[in-house]
Amino acid sequence: MDQSLAVWVVILLAFGTASLPFLLQRHLLALPWAQPGEPGRPAWLRLLESVVFFALLAGWCLLTLDLIGGALIIGADAASALLFLGKLLAVAIAAVLLLSYPGWRNRGAVVGKPVFARLLEVLVLYVMVGTVGFAFEANIGNPFQQTWEFYAITLSLYLVLAYPGFVLRYLLRRHHAGRKR
Template sequence: MNLSFAVWTVIVLSLLTANLPFVVQRPFLVLPWTQAGEPQRPFWLQWVASLVFFGLLLGLAYAGFFMIGRAFFMASDLASVALFVGKLALVFGLTALLLAFPGWHNRSHDIHKSFLARLLEVLVFYGLVGTLGFAFEVNMGNAFSQTWEFYAVTLSLFLVLGYPGFVFRYLMRRPKRKSL
């Protein structure tokens, strides 16, 4: 795998996923509490659904790390490139389907996400993109152990990449609708 391909893939995905929670109103996570506009469900059912969702998300992240990190990739061999791109597409597709489930499940309701829900979505996306970055690093053969400073800096950079979405959602003035 080419180092510049891996770096630019992680940067572009970071830019997209850091802004996605602020731009899209549909939820990406099954949270253990009811959001505004969501139908009331029993307390225990919300928690079970949330735990199952996050368990599936963690399992998918681990499977993606294993599939991409342990994939044999040789840029000169067309079959190797096709297999690697296929594994990458499979991981992205399954992750997109899992993250689209909460929005699809509540498609008939007008849900208003709180800032806390958006922040949790940003943190989940940070973890997913970070897992992909580590998988790329393992695939290239030079995995390094990281300390807390690395995570503090990368989280700060991820939040800075999400600033345009934050401005779009919370700081832009929108014309008020005239009531009829």
């Protein structure tokens, strides 16, 4: 994969996922505490479900690093490029299925989504996009060691990308809802 293509893919992926928690009312994470309006389940079951969900998220990150980061693409070989695209598609489908489970679990119920849950979703999506970025970096060449400054800057940039969704959810909609027509 070309370096500039990988960079643009990660930027577009970050742009597409950063506002997602603010635009969707559906939950993306299986949290261990009850959300407003969620059907009643025992606390131990909710905790177990949350632990399994986050273990699967960690497994997705490791799988992504292994499948994408360890993939070999030979520029002249179309079969290796198709195999790489197939691996990339499989990782994307696995992420969509994993993140859609909490919303599917609460189907039919009107479940509230507090700001804290939305911020946790932003953080988890940041980690997932960062994993894809590290996998691309490992695929292109030797990955570099990053210090805390790198993570502070990239998280700040990700939060800036999430700002339009925040504005739509909390600032713009209330402004228009209060106006009489």
